[in-house]
Structures are given as structure tokens and as C-alpha cells.
Amino acid sequence: MKYDILLKDIDYLRPDMTVAKGCTIAILDGKIAGIFDPGGTEENCAKPEADTVITGSRLFAMPGITDAHIHTSQQLLRGRLLDEKPVIWKRVNVPFESRLTEESSALSASLAALEMIRCGTTSFVDAGGKYPEVFAEVYEQAGMRGRLSVFTNDNPYAPETLRAASPEAGVARQRKLKQFLDGRQNGMLRPIYSVTVPTAVSEEMYREMLAAAAEDGVPFETHMNEYSSEVSELLERYGERPFVWLAKEGLIPPEMLAVHSLHLTPEEMEIVAARKIKVAHCPFSNSGKGVPKTPDMLPRGISCGFGSDGAGHGGLDIFREIRLFRCLMNAVRGLENADPNVMPAETLLWMATQGGAAALFMEDQKPGRIKEGAAADIIVLDMDAPHLWPTQNILHTIVESATGQDVRHSVIGGRLVMKDREMLTLDQERIRADAEAAFQKEPFLNHWV
Numbered sequence: 001m002k003y004d005i006l007l008k009d010i011d012y013l014r015p016d017m018t019v020a021k022g023c024t025i026a027i028l029d030g031k032i033a034g035i036f037d038p039g040g041t042e043e044n045c046a047k048p049e050a051d052t053v054i055t056g057s058r059l060f061a062m063p064g065i066t067d068a069h070i071h072t073s074q075q076l077l078r079g080r081l082l083d084e085k086p087v088i089w090k091r092v093n094v095p096f097e098s099r100l101t102e103e104s105s106a107l108s109a110s111l112a113a114l115e116m117i118r119c120g121t122t123s124f125v126d127a128g129g130k131y132p133e134v135f136a137e138v139y140e141q142a143g144m145r146g147r148l149s150v151f152t153n154d155n156p157y158a159p160e161t162l163r164a165a166s167p168e169a170g171v172a173r174q175r176k177l178k179q180f181l182d183g184r185q186n187g188m189l190r191p192i193y194s195v196t197v198p199t200a201v202s203e204e205m206y207r208e209m210l211a212a213a214a215e216d217g218v219p220f221e222t223h224m225n226e227y228s229s230e231v232s233e234l235l236e237r238y239g240e241r242p243f244v245w246l247a248k249e250g251l252i253p254p255e256m257l258a259v260h261s262l263h264l265t266p267e268e269m270e271i272v273a274a275r276k277i278k279v280a281h282c283p284f285s286n287s288g289k290g291v292p293k294t295p296d297m298l299p300r301g302i303s304c305g306f307g308s309d310g311a312g313h314g315g316l317d318i319f320r321e322i323r324l325f326r327c328l329m330n331a332v333r334g335l336e337n338a339d340p341n342v343m344p345a346e347t348l349l350w351m352a353t354q355g356g357a358a359a360l361f362m363e364d365q366k367p368g369r370i371k372e373g374a375a376a377d378i379i380v381l382d383m384d385a386p387h388l389w390p391t392q393n394i395l396h397t398i399v400e401s402a403t404g405q406d407v408r409h410s411v412i413g414g415r416l417v418m419k420d421r422e423m424l425t426l427d428q429e430r431i432r433a434d435a436e437a438a439f440q441k442e443p444f445l446n447h448w449v
């Protein structure tokens with residue numbers, strides 16, 4: 001049998017978070033077509049062939065990581081947000097985004113795709129931008145999988161170039177993006193309808209967008225329970241906490257991603273669990289806002305993944321988010337019960353892969369796991385480095401010490417997009433030169449205030 005790509009004689013992370021040794025993973029037509037185990041049946045031991053064969057000692061394959069919450073529009077904000085006082089998105093991020101042109105949006109997406117692939121991220125959910133069609137062109141060229149949305153806000157504080165004129169106009173704009181994405185790009189890039197935050201848009205806008213998502217069969221995303229002030233605002237307005245109000249009003253769609261979900265009561269957790277709402281935590285960004293109750297959420301069956309919240313919040317390397325989250329969980333939850341195992345390595349790696357992939361709502365393609373029939377989104381870590389080897393437990397070492405820089409190869413949808421850290425779909429030097437030129441040409445990118 002001839003395949004497109006073989007990952008040969010390689011250890012890999014199984015969907016149950018155990019490690020398989022010395023297997024060969026065969027990729028064909030965008031999918032994992034077979035996994036050949038040296039201890040398997042005679043058929044399994046057959047020698048598969050392929051044009052592209054990746055092999056080497058001390059390589060470790062794992063599912064590509066999903067960044068379940070990225071702001072492609074904020075890629076050029078790197079280094080701008082660290083010591084800003086809250087609430088930064090209203091004061092800094094949104095005004096910055098309102099100034100982006102199609103050209104600087106394309107550059108943003110190129111930089112984001114480059115950074116994501118180089119640090120092991122193969123798929124993403126974007127929070128919504130002004131020119132998502134421009135993002136789509138870039139992500140398609142890069143070969144990435146993801147959900148894209150239009151930045152939607154009709155609040156008078158939103159800058160004019162980003163403000164939806166009416167709820168109908170906001171919905172129509174999302175539908176235009178859906179039309180653009182439908183039927184192209186092999187289903188790798190799909191729409192997700194969004195509003196920024198329920199408290200920051202009109203109630204009419206929220207209701208109309210939700211109705212449109214349900215009618216069109218498109219998932220819906222919004223930031224939820226991120227700042228305690230936002231929770232208080234909703235309490236003041238409706239007398240209910242956010243998820244309780246949404247549930248009572250019938251405002252939870254069949255497929256919903258609730259980004260952050262930091263300040264949750266047990267009642268809200270029950271609603272999130274019962275309605276199968278997906279959650280994305282962004283540990284670096286969140287550490288200034290609150291600590292999520294993930295150890296109480298996961299046992300309820302709530303699917304939690306990781307997001308970067310964009311390059312302005314510590315970059316896009318999810319390996320760093322994993323490590324920070326582990327520290328945070330131990331400090332806040334582990335110490336009180338002397339339980340160092342409050343967030344074990346297997347759970348963290350599950351969140352980064354299957355937990356994040358659930359937020360893509362692409363179960364027809366089964367991203368986020370290495371198994372036969374699943375989408376071939378696989379990264380290969382080079383464990384042959386002084387900070388990774390030798391190790392007594394490879395999963396512990398990945399959580400403790402690996403970074404995105406240790407990702408050597410990346411396959412997305414069966415296409416090799418990085419080999420030996422060389423980018424195969426993007427011109428890194430050109431992107432770098434364009435970014436430097438843009439900072440010179442458009443002063444607002446650098447000193448926008």
C-alpha cells in the first residue's frame with residue numbers, strides 16, 4: 001500500500017494519553033489511514049510505503065495543538081499589553097483593531113500562522129476580525145485548520161469602523177463570511193458566529209446572532225465570565241449571573257464556545273456541563289483576571305481547552321500556557337489539599353489536544369487525536385535535546401520542559417507544512433521583512449496612541 005506520508009518507527013501519544021512505542025503512522029488523503037504496531041497482527045506488520053517518510057531517533061508524535069482562542073487581529077500588538085491596566089480590550093485592543101487595513105490584516109494572519117505552526121499549533125478558533133476573508137486566504141495558503149468570525153459589536157463605544165450598524169447588519173456580515181468559506185478549502189476553514197461579550201452588545205444583537213447561528217447550523221462563540229466586573233454588570237441588568245440568564249432566556253445554542261469562563265458558580269458549571277458548552281482557558285491572559293475552577297469543571301464532563309488570547313498575551317506557544325496553568329492550579333488548588341496531582345500531565349495534554357479540538361466543532365474530521373480515520377493533524381517533537389533527555393517519563397517532561405521550539409515537523413490535514421523546522425507553505429523571511437516595513441510605514445501599529 002502506498003501512502004502520502006509515513007511517520008516511521010516513532011513513539012506517539014494515544015487518545016487515552018498513554019504512549020505507544022515504535023509504531024508507523026500512515027497518512028493518506030488528509031487522514032490517518034493506518035497505524036502499524038510492531039507487536040500487531042501480520043497485516044499490521046506489512047511494510048507500508050510513501051513518498052515522504054519521516055523518521056529519526058527520539059522523535060515523539062502527538063496530535064497538533066488547538067489554540068481555542070486566538071485574536072489574529074492582535075498579532076501586531078505583541079509587547080504592548082503587559083503592564084496595561086484593565087480593561088485593556090476596550091481601551092487598547094479594540095481601538096487598535098479598528099485601525100487595521102486589509103494589508104495589515106493579511107500581515108497579522110501571516111505572522112500568526114507562522115508563529116502557530118512553528119510552535120506546534122495546527123488549528124485555531126479566531127475571536128473575530130474586521131477582514132476575516134483576508135485571514136482565510138492566508139490560513140488557506142499556510143494549510144491550517146480553523147474557525148473564523150467577524151468582529152461583532154453594536155455598542156456605541158466601539159470604534160465606527162468596527163461597529164455593526166444594526167443587529168441585522170451584524171448577522172448579514174457573518175453570513176457573508178459563511179458564504180465565502182462554504183464549499184472551499186476542503187472544510188479546513190469554517191465560520192463561527194460571534195459577539196464580543198453579551199454585556200458589551202445590545203440584547204437584540206445577541207438574540208439575533210444566536211438565532212442566525214441556530215438557523216444556519218453554525219457554532220457560536222463569545223467571551224464569558226472573564227472579568228468579575230462583567231458578571232456584576234449582568235447581575236445588575238438582569239438580576240442573574242451570565243450563564244443562568246442565558247439558560248433562562250433560551251439563549252444557549254446547540255454549539256457554543258464560552259471563552260475564559262473564569263468566574264463560575266456551581267449552578268453555572270451545571271449549566272455549562274448540561275448544555276455541552278465548550279470552554280477555552282487562556283492562562284497567561286487570565287492570570288490578571290481570575291483563576292478558573294477547572295478541577296471542578298472537568299469531573300462534570302465540561303470540555304476545556306487552551307487558548308493564547310492572541311500574541312499580545314505572552315505569544316502563541318500553548319506549551320507555555322500548559323506549564324503556566326499547571327503552576328497556577330498547583331498554587332491555588334493543589335496546595336490547599338496537599339494534592340500535587342490536581343492537574344496531571346495527561347489531563348493537561350488532553351486539554352491542549354482533544355479539549356481544544358472539541359471547540360473547533362469539526363467532529364466529522366476528528367482532529368485532536370492520533371487514531372485511524374482521524375484528521376492527520378500531527379506534530380513531531382524532537383526529544384533529543386539537553387533539556388528533554390534523558391527522561392523517566394516523557395509526558396511529564398513535555399509538560400515541564402518542552403516548548404514550541406522543540407516541534408520539528410508539522411502535518412496538517414495530511415499536508416507537511418514544516419519539515420526540520422523549515423516552513424514549506426509560508427515565506428518566513430518575506431513575512432519578517434513585511435512586518436518591519438509595516439512598522440515603519442504605519443506608525444499606529446507601533447505607537448498608535
Ligand SMILES: [Zn+2]
Binds near residue numbers: 069071223259309
Ligand atoms: Zn479574547
